[in-house]
Amino acid sequence: MTGRTDAEMGSITLLGKTGTGYSSDYAPELLEAFPNKHPDRDYFVKFNCPEFTSLCPITGQPDYAAIYISYVPDEKMVESKSLKLYLFSFRNHGDFHEDCVNKIM
Secondary structure (H helix, E strand, O other), rough: OOOOHHHHHHHOOOOOOOOOOOOOOEEEEEEEEOEOOOOOOOOOEEEEEEEEEEEEEOOOEEEEEEEEEEEEOEEEEOOHHHHHHHHHOOOOOOOOOOHHHHHHH
């Protein structure tokens, strides 16, 4: 029992699935959201991503970073598994971390 209706959870397709596929190409379509049950409240949602990886656009070598995401949700919230898969999709993406962070924002 989740306390949410099927309609609220209808847009969530990745959570609870076995055999998760990991995209090796940048894939913003992986991000999923669900309705915020408390849009009248201001509160922080935080995600720590200690193993972010992308490719250096100059050398093609892996670049590693820790990314910390904090936001105050409005009408929708980011589903955490979809965020994890989205961040993983940067693994073979050639861009500086500064540019990756601006895409994530």
